[in-house]
Amino acid sequence: MNARGLAGTVVLALAGWALFAIFHEPARAHVAVQWESSSQCAECHKQVDDEWRQSWHAQAWNDEDARRLSENFSNTDCIDCHAPQPVFETGIGNRPLARSTRRGEGVDCISCHQMKDGRMAGTLDNESVACRPTAQRELTRPEACGGCHNQHGTVDQWRASRYAQPGPDFKDCITCHMPYRDPADPSKGRIHVMHGGHDLELVRSAVTLKATRDGGVPVVEVENVAAGHNYPTDERSRASDIFWRTLGPDGSKGEWHKLYRFRNPYRFEVGEPNTELPAGQKLTQRIEDADARGAIEVALFYKLSPHYEVPEKPDPEREASLVHSVRLEP
């Protein structure tokens, strides 16, 4: 090798070293990156971010109902779950605590993924990217959701169901609420919209409504066929009502009559029973009203907010969402 060749080799070696130093150093320095907003995550995880922004987790702080019921969070008790510290900070399975900042982001990437050491819980280990993900199975377990969602008993309801038992029927929170984007290729990850009680199609898939006659008396049956927890779950806000009305031969429709309500009342509604329908269970109700001997329509409605404007004269078609309806001939 001549002198020129040697110099070239040295220059190339130096250049290689410099490139290594430039690219390698920031990777180690990612230790110090502070995650102050979930918008930082969107720089690399745009699809997840787009999905999350459609989710109610993203609305946890901004949702009008939550703000109304908490008086704009002046009832600070509500902040623990509506703007929690990272669940890994308080510990999976433990109760979350409120955070001071970026509350407007609600239950965000950092709430669920950030670990105590600043790394991000995920499905793989990778030291070379900014968020330094680390595989954490706890992230996918019901306990990770339960810190907030079991405050109203949802995870306990699931534990009492057949879905929680190991075996072919086993399903947990993420099976239904965070399905794979592509079931044939799990490496594409899970959908972060986290469909739940605001998704009417999901609600419809949870229950069935049937109506038959027993000696002329209508018998209505609602069965929780697919929800892994009570129908509806939650305390206070969610409700589902069975209504019926007469159908005239001329196509006229009578007024709606309430037959039954599925709901878990809030803690202050002392004396009101919990009438939610547990997973896999069936409720049967007879309509003894003489008017129901003719043709009737029976309908199951769902409400995100339980109250009707005029409780004595509810208008479910306007004030609630139709889940199922059946027509029953005389």
Add this chain to the structure above:
Amino acid sequence: MKRLVLLLGLCAACSEKQAPQATPQAPVNVPAHRDVAQAAVARLEKELGALVAPTGGDEDLPEHVAGLLETIPAADAGLANVAREELFGLAPHSLPLLAAWLDDAERPGGQRIAAIEAIGHADTRWAGEMLLKRIEAMRERKNDEGWVRAHCAWRLGQGTQDWTVPRMIRHLRYETDHETVIWMVRALAKFGNLSGLDALYVIRRDGKTQELRDSANLALYEIARERGFEEPDALSRAWHAGDEKLADPELSPAHQLEIWRVIAGFREWQLRGVDDGRFTLARENRSAAKLLAEALSDSDRYIRTHAAQSLERMGHRARSAGPALLAQADDPQAAIFVLEALGGVGHEPAEAALLARLEPTYTLEVRTAAARGLASLGLKSSCPKLEAFAAEGNPRDLRFACACARLRCSPADAPAALVRFVTDDYASGIGETASSEVALGAWLFALDPAVHGERHKAWTAAASEGPTARVPTRSALLRAALQP
């Protein structure tokens, strides 16, 4: 070679995009923690002994008690008084029999009232527990007899069982019978606890009947006059301000035990009990602040956190806890709650520590919490630093918290740009609306009433609206007031 240099330069430029931010320095004064709450519960339980039902008495005691209970409501006043005195003399052995009689809904009301009186007259811990349980049974759907609860509450107020205070406060959160509420508030007042005045105001306004509304009003005035106040509003203000002229009875060991049980319960997983605990302790007597201050050193983060929150909610009534809070300002897990509490209790010596924690050497969580603490402290001397951190270029959460704090510390001379910044957040209806509303209210009411008097009235009138309607109404008032 030039290409190589350009390449290296380009790489360096790219790598700058991923340059890490500075890591805040870890706090240095990490306080030591130990088991406080559970130890206190164990110590007091040992000291007080287990609560056991009285046993013993003559063989004919049941018949004797039954005869007297049947006589009291049926006899004339003179004979009834004799029977009553005799019944009182049969305690404590008679107490379980009296409790069973009280629980028998088939018995005539007069006999059950006589049983309540006799239990109350015994004035022991066990007797207090019997009365309290009959009240609390409502929450378990086991007592829907409002009149029984009202009588039990009345009788508790005649005794000396001050340990019933925290449990009565908690029950008030759920009680639906207005008459019971009135008697519970009176009983609490007997033990120096005026947290129920707010409930009396509600019943005076919204009571189900005129009789109840009058009864609440009478209770308000009687409680006020017993404490040398002409009218209840002044007493209510004095209570909430932690006026030390108001008597604050020493907590009995049994009362301390009940408070420590609530504090120890902060470790519970279910928020329902924790919410009740925070509600209860925030309304406890001033002396409870001493126990909560001790709890700030507990080894459990939830106990420390919720103790700090309870102190903050006690407000100036918990002023005595200021030094203990300050000692925990660098608690690595609970600092954000401690810093807000320092402001909430009005501990002015904490100003320097709070201002120091606005600096970028602390995490954004801590800096923002410190700003919130300064907002509650409300000292004009904090303004220059708050303005500096409210300026553009700082993290938004910090800017906003400092701007709110700046408005509250000296609203009369708040820079218009900061008022606009906070107003914009408030008007969005989705920001830190509760914080901005307090700050903007302070600013609006610092404006000349001669010019803005109508706006002051309109702001106050909007208080009765829900947040959805109130925020646009008040935002419009603020924008109008900001017009040059």
